Amino acid sequence: MNTKTIMNISVLTFLLVVASSKCSAMGRAERVSKERAKVLGMEIRAKASGTNAVLLELEFKTEGALKLFSPENNSRVELTIKDGEKLLLGDAALREKRSSSGSVVVSFWSNRAYLDKIVLIVFVSGQLPGGAYELRMSDFLEPEKSR
16 A cells, blocks of 8 residues: 555544544433432533523532543533434533632523523543533523523
8 A cells, every 4th residue: 555545544544433432422421410410510500691691600520420521631511502302503612611629610601592402511531431421401490590
């Protein structure tokens, strides 16, 4: 084989590995209930702003099941928008901040009318099996109570 063929095979192999690992993680994401979120040390907060907007925050400590969460090993929190199971927007990585206590905090603004469509997925790279936790805002918040 020539160098170009080897290079093409190498790039294709890399892309297949990356794509399949992300897809398999999403396929095995654990849907997190309010009770499970407490066990994992995850907290969802909603702060009203004006008549239609709400600031949503997810905070969690990097301990227990989330101890391997770190940007160095490609762990992340992604925002996804779904209509039922139909994907409308995916793979929007949220910028994380560290609180003074060392917890990870991500936040974003939303219109209250879309709370039932918002899903956060916490990917913890290096954790098997799964390593992905799905938090649907509709399981945690009610649009009329986020005022």
